[in-house]
Amino acid sequence: MAVELSKILLISFILILIAFFFDLIGFATPNYVTIDATVVEVNGGLWKICTTTQGVKVCADISGTVVDEDWFRACRVMSVFGFISLLAAAVLTGLKLFLLREMKPVFFAAIGTTFAAAFFILVANSLYAANRDDVSITGFTTNYGFSYGLTLTAMCFAVVAGIIMIVDLFMGTKLPKVQSN
Template sequence: MGEARLSASFLILVLASLLYIIGVATPSFIKVGEVHHGLWKECFLVKLKLPTCWDITIYTDKDWFKICRAMSILGLINILASTVCVALRLFKLPKHKILRICTIVATFSTVALILTGLVLYYRNIDDVTGGKSFNYGFSFALCILGMCFAALVDIILIYDLLMTKKNTESRVGVEKK
């Protein structure tokens, strides 16, 4: 049964990685009028025309934005590391205890880093919008969805660890009798 949970964790984590990569890379965190703001670029989008995009220059010198970008990059690195750890456990080292713990820690830190970056962006949204009304874009939603899937995988991995420990203890108790 543990292998089924690990296979599901791997597939969910691959999906979470793809969603997060798309969310971080695309310039649609928020939309103010016809301008879409991302972490790296801003784009002016009008229907039936090619978008005009440029690098963000206005608030890039703000410390909160630098930290937000750093958290996003570290979250990306961690979600890829988590995926590799789950793949190693699934295909090469299924009983390796250190890798089991590293996988849980990497996935938990992924969620923490992504959440920190998103909350920081949310808390300083007025620097981006200039106080104007805005709508959240699909990039922001994809980052949140990727983080939620990573949290789900962490719950599955912790459950798997606890069930494995419980099964080991019950087998030891049977052998002693």
């Protein structure tokens, strides 16, 4: 028995999954900032800070260090909210796409959680950028790492997926469908 799926909603579901995996990697890895201090390289993330000296890498929890301030805790909380919102958006979009095709409230919730995830990630990255001097070493250049870039990319994918879902909401019956078995 063939079932018709919205191509547009399928595309947004794939984008949300990509955003989720990008955010997962950026959220978990200790490379939000990189400081190259000649003999020492420091990589800091939301949870750990790693120091590499003469090829020896040592990682430690950030909790209890100078970096563990209120703005940093707020940044971590917003990142967790963004991560959970992306997970909820993926689940809700999958439910709407595969199981609950006729339920508009699930679709509205999927759109809302997608944009909420983008908002939380934006706030977290803005907090981190505004207070970057607190995590830097005086006299050395602090550069953003790949974790920071991945979370921003995840935010962009979430916004695009949300916009696509809004287009599907308003043009649903006019858009092409794909057959699924």
